[in-house]
Amino acid sequence: MSGPEFRTLDDVVYGRVDDVSPGVRRVIAKNPSKFTYTGTGTYIVGRGDVVVIDPGPVIDSHRDALAAALAGETVRGILITHCHSDHSPLAAWLAAETGAPTFAVGPHLVVDEPEGMFDGEEELSVPDEPAESSDDAASSGDDAEPEVKMEESVDTGFAPDVAVSDGEVALEGPGLTMRAVTTPGHTSNHCCFSFEEERTLFTGDHVMGWSTTVVSPPDGDMRSYIDSLRKVAARDDALLWPTHGPCRDDAPTYVQALVDHRLARTAQIVDLLRASGPHTVPEIVRVLYTAVHPKLHRPAARSVMGHLIELVDDGRVHTVDGGPVRVAAQFAV
Ligand SMILES: [Zn+2]
Numbered sequence: 001m002s003g004p005e006f007r008t009l010d011d012v013v014y015g016r017v018d019d020v021s022p023g024v025r026r027v028i029a030k031n032p033s034k035f036t037y038t039g040t041g042t043y044i045v046g047r048g049d050v051v052v053i054d055p056g057p058v059i060d061s062h063r064d065a066l067a068a069a070l071a072g073e074t075v076r077g078i079l080i081t082h083c084h085s086d087h088s089p090l091a092a093w094l095a096a097e098t099g100a101p102t103f104a105v106g107p108h109l110v111v112d113e114p115e116g117m118f119d120g121e122e123e124l125s126v127p128d129e130p131a132e133s134s135d136d137a138a139s140s141g142d143d144a145e146p147e148v149k150m151e152e153s154v155d156t157g158f159a160p161d162v163a164v165s166d167g168e169v170a171l172e173g174p175g176l177t178m179r180a181v182t183t184p185g186h187t188s189n190h191c192c193f194s195f196e197e198e199r200t201l202f203t204g205d206h207v208m209g210w211s212t213t214v215v216s217p218p219d220g221d222m223r224s225y226i227d228s229l230r231k232v233a234a235r236d237d238a239l240l241w242p243t244h245g246p247c248r249d250d251a252p253t254y255v256q257a258l259v260d261h262r263l264a265r266t267a268q269i270v271d272l273l274r275a276s277g278p279h280t281v282p283e284i285v286r287v288l289y290t291a292v293h294p295k296l297h298r299p300a301a302r303s304v305m306g307h308l309i310e311l312v313d314d315g316r317v318h319t320v321d322g323g324p325v326r327v328a329a330q331f332a333v
Contacts, residue, residue, distance in 0.1 A: 012038045015065035023047065023175070023198055024241065027069055029062035031086055034295060037210045037244040040086045043202055044069060045195050046176040051077045052100075053193060053202050054243055055090035063093060075100040077162075077171045079178060081204025082190040083108035083155040087243065091158060103170045104160035105182055105189040111218040117305075120328035123282050124297040164191060183232065185225025186213050192232065200239040207232060207255055209245025214299045215306040222262070222306035223313075229259045266307050270316060270333060278320050278330035281305060301327065 014030040029040040040056040050073045056062050075098040080088045083104075091102050164170045164180035170193065171178045177196040183206040184190055193202045205213055206228060215225045232240075233255040240248040240255075248254045268288050273279060279287075281301050289300045309325050311317035320330040 014039065015061055017044075017065070017069040020241075020247065021198055021200070021239070023195065024200070025069065026241075027062070027065050029056045029059055029065075029086070031057050031059060031062075035214070035299070036086050037208070039244075041241070041243050042066060042090075043241060044073070045178065045202075046076075046173065047073075049074050049076050049173045049176060051075070051079055051171055051176065051178055052094060053079045054081055054087040054204065055094045057086045058089045058093070063090060066090070066094065067097070070098070074098075076173055076176075077178070078102045079170060079193050079202075080104035080158065080160060081192065081202065081206070081243065082187040083158045084187070084205065085153045085155050087204065088155045088158045095161075101161035102158075103162045103164050103180075104158070105165075105180075105191045106163055107159040107189070108154050108156055109188045109219055110154075110156060111188075113218055114324050114326070116328075117218070117324070117326045119326065120280065120282065121298060121301050124285060124294075124301055126294045126297075181231070181235075183228035185215060185221055185228045188219050188221065188224070190228070194235075194237065198239070199237055200241060201232065201235065201237040201251070202241045202243075203232070204243050207240055207242055207248070207258065209240075209242040209248055211245070212258065212261060212303075214302055216299075216302035217305050217309055220302070220306055222303070222310045225306070226259060226262050229255055229262070233259060262307075265303075266311065269304065269307055269311065269331075273317060273331055273333045278332040280330055281308070281327040284331070 012028055014028055018026045020026050023045060025044040027042045032039045042056045043053040045051050052075055078091050078094055078100050080091055080102060095102055166182040168180050170180050175197055179194045179196060181192040181194055183192050186205045190204060190206055192204060192206055215222050233252050237251045240251050269284060272287055281304050284304050285297050285301050289297055308331060312325050317331050317333055320332050
């Protein structure tokens with residue numbers, strides 16, 4: 001990890017407003033989990049006239065912290081990277097409070113899962129697995145069920161006031177130019193936002209500062225995700241500000257390493273199937289993710305599914321029974 005200490009997350013104080021650059025402040029929500037790392041980082045960009053990026057989960061302490069941080073400021077816009085429940089839900093409150101419009105690519109695209117697609121993934125659950133089991137699940141819910149499905153962590157109630165498209169200036173003001181950089185993959189509506197005056201990019205969950213991103217089909221798409229990583233790697237951002245994890249000041253190198261990691265996973269899956277015959281998704285996960293804690297094997301299975309969908313689509317892998325891609329299918333080269 002590089003960069004000044006204030007950019008790291010060694011010293012997280014929930015609700016505190018941290019000045020992380022001349023034009024950027026960050027408030028971290030108290031929703032730490034195995035998916036959110038130390039919690040959701042909400043960014044306030046600009047001084048006086050500001051935009052807020054990903055207001056975060058509906059947690060009273062976070063809402064109060066944002067209200068205090070924004071006192072005396074004019075919120076010009078609310079930018080949403082995507083609609084997982086630790087990113088967008090508080091936008092409704094902030095928009096009502098400030099009258100500021102919301103900006104995003106669009107609402108979360110609801111894609112029907114093919115029947116039985118994820119049957120069998122529960123065998124990767126670890127005993128006494130805590131409630132949060134899906135990407136970005138906020139840990140705020142007292143009413144959380146023992147197994148929260150992926151779909152339940154999506155904020156389907158969010159729809160932006162303004163739909164942004166790639167390269168478009170979403171908002172412009174004195175010293176404050178925010179441009180949309182669409183990055184489908186983690187979700188189909190994922191969007192990063194660049195703060196032109198500081199040559200920095202707010203990466204949402206597309207690039208995280210601490211871990212690889214879960215790409216969960218059918219909305220999550222590995223091919224799009226890798227393409228979107230290449231898109232960010234080719235940019236010339238001085239800093240990346242992820243929602244979860246510390247700032248990165250080595251953008252092209254770091255993001256290219258994420259691309260390489262995904263390509264290596266693809267190759268590992270093909271090599272495994274070639275070397276030892278057909279395997280199911282849980283079997284692939286257990287072999288390839290030995291270095292990863294078992295509690296992360298279930299989300300890892302989602303990313304493996306993402307790789308397999310791409311491989312089957314490319315004709316490099318097939319299901320032994322000729323059926324659709326699903327967790328319990330036997331995959332072969
Ligand atoms: Zn997410």
